[in-house]
Amino acid sequence: DAGITQSPRHKVTETGTPVTLRCHQTENHRYMYWYRQDPGHGLRLIHYSYGVKDTDKGEVSDGYSVSRSKTEDFLLTLESATSSQTSVYFCAISESSGIGGYTFGSGTRLTVV
């Protein structure tokens, strides 16, 4: 399997606190993505990166920011967590934009109370 790890795997946090999720890859892939998955909505793109310091918004980016200072690391920050951000967050990587499919990390289950 491709080398992609997410941390933490589970987190419970309080409303209003900042939270950072980490995605680390060892595949040297150019593209990295953050998705959230909620019942009835499927996977929705939050932000993506097409290179170091190159990021762009996805369809549900409000309340989230990202940073990519190294090829291997892509961080997702919830600036002030809200209960609506309770979800399962998946990081994904790909060599090229969408072509050939993605490899996903194991996910982070985030609960905002």
Added chain:
Amino acid sequence: RKEVEQDPGPFNVPEGATVAFNCTYSNSASQSFFWYRQDCRKEPKLLMSVYSSGNEDGRFTAQLNRASQYISLLIRDSKLSDSATYLCVVNIAGSGGYQKVTFGTGTKLQVIP
């Protein structure tokens, strides 16, 4: 209308049965298509790409019908281990070489002994 639509199921089938899922997409400019498999509380994993001419991988056959804008997945001789949710994915070319990737909400398959 959703960009990608799938019957959520569940499809309950006996072991050894043949089962087929369809996925419809709304954008005729869609360029590439995939099926992913997602086990309960796990990350999605790429099952197979879908080519215009149709393609087969063991017991799995994927078909694309551009005229009617749907893709299909056929599973023959169902195994208990095939129980999972199957996600349809459709890519559309965007600006700057980026492909917009849209996930369906998935079809749940339960294979019964």
